[in-house]
Amino acid sequence: xxxxxxxxxxxxxxxxxxxxxxxxxxxxxxxxxxxxxxxxxxxxxxxxxxxxxxxxxxxxxxxxxxxxxxxxxxxxxxxxxxxxxxxxxxxxxxxxxxxxxxxxxxxxxxxxxxxxxxxxxxxxxxxxxxxxxxxxxxxxxxxxxxxxxxxxxxxxxxxxxxxxxxxxxxxxxxxxxxxxxxxxxxxxxxxxxxxxxxxxxxxxxxxxxxxxxxxxxxxxxxxxxxxxxxxxxxxxxxxxxxxxxxxxxxxxxxxxxxxxxxxxxxxxxxxxxxxxxxxxxxxxxxxxxxxxxxxxxxxxxxxxxxxxx
Numbered sequence: 001x002x003x004x005x006x007x008x009x010x011x012x013x014x015x016x017x018x019x020x021x022x023x024x025x026x027x028x029x030x031x032x033x034x035x036x037x038x039x040x041x042x043x044x045x046x047x048x049x050x051x052x053x054x055x056x057x058x059x060x061x062x063x064x065x066x067x068x069x070x071x072x073x074x075x076x077x078x079x080x081x082x083x084x085x086x087x088x089x090x091x092x093x094x095x096x097x098x099x100x101x102x103x104x105x106x107x108x109x110x111x112x113x114x115x116x117x118x119x120x121x122x123x124x125x126x127x128x129x130x131x132x133x134x135x136x137x138x139x140x141x142x143x144x145x146x147x148x149x150x151x152x153x154x155x156x157x158x159x160x161x162x163x164x165x166x167x168x169x170x171x172x173x174x175x176x177x178x179x180x181x182x183x184x185x186x187x188x189x190x191x192x193x194x195x196x197x198x199x200x201x202x203x204x205x206x207x208x209x210x211x212x213x214x215x216x217x218x219x220x221x222x223x224x225x226x227x228x229x230x231x232x233x234x235x236x237x238x239x240x241x242x243x244x245x246x247x248x249x250x251x252x253x254x255x256x257x258x259x260x261x262x263x264x265x266x267x268x269x270x271x272x273x274x275x276x277x278x279x280x281x282x283x284x285x286x287x288x289x290x291x292x293x294x295x296x297x298x299x300x301x302x303x304x305x306x307x308x309x
Contacts, residue, residue: 002014002015003015005245008245009050009053015249018246020253021040021250022249025061026257026258026259027260028261028280039280040058041055041119042287044057051106053242053243055193056232056239056241056242057247057250060235060250062190062194062224062228062254066224066225068254068256069258070221070222072259073218074222076218078215078219080169083172083205086165087180087201088183088227089183090184091183091184091190091223091226092227092230094183094185094190095227095231098190099191099231102115102235102239103238106241115193119284122193123284124289127280128278130203130281131279172211178208179209182204182209183201183223185200186198186227190227190231191231197224201223202220
């Protein structure tokens with residue numbers, strides 16, 4: 001009952017479960033300023049969908065959830081358009097490289113293994129660092145201690161870089177080079193892992209660029225919309241791995257969930273948001289790690305040659 005056949009993935013899925021997954025990812029997108037692909041893509045892989053199709057379809061769903069969240073953030077005036085444009089410029093270059101890399105691994109039959117291993121390593125490191133910092137911040141807040149003051153020379157290496165721009169909304173006057181690099185790495189991850197890249201971009205913008213947390217979330221979603229849209233087109237045209245039926249189901253739930261996520265995020269403090277995001281990232285990394293080391297329920301399976309699921 002409520003089963004839907006996916007023509008590209010060539011399997012049947014439960015419609016209610018996929019709608020609920022899309023809504024949950026949309027909720028996370030609006031709350032944390034992340035695309036939610038770090039949760040969506042692994043879940044799709046665990047559900048039996050080939051890795052390359054999960055990546056492409058996950059990226060497509062992120063367009064809908066991020067657009068919903070970005071619109072809500074725009075209305076609140078928490079989007080830095082100039083910073084977003086710089087991040088998009090870097091993201092386009094990274095996305096092109098990521099799509100070609102995934103296509104190569106898929107043809108070699110190694111896409112599933114490499115994508116899962118990358119998820120475990122990347123999410124584990126980022127989640128641990130974020131959780132450590134956010135717990136310290138929460139403890140300082142409970143003891144009534146002020147946050148460490150930012151010394152004027154603390155980020156002098158950034159100020160020595162060329163291409164300085166003034167980002168009025170973020171109250172920054174820094175080089176555009178770090179933002180371009182952050183955008184490029186995020187674009188690469190978006191194309192290769194099917195993630196919005198917010199789980200890496202958000203902490204980088206907070207701790208490296210020193211942007212205000214509320215502006216970071218809106219700007220991150222703004223960048224994710226454009227880069228993931230490009231990635232979706234590239235996967236559909238170059239690899240033909242986009243399952244439109246699955247994408248529409250996930251997007252329908254994601255648009256609704258994104259609006260509620262923004263409202264929930266407004267009620268939490270910055271360090272609380274970072275702690276919750278860190279816990280979520282670590283949980284996904286642990287689940288994937290167990291999936292790699294535990295023996296499968298079926299030792300043998302039949303799949304097209306070169307799929308690398």
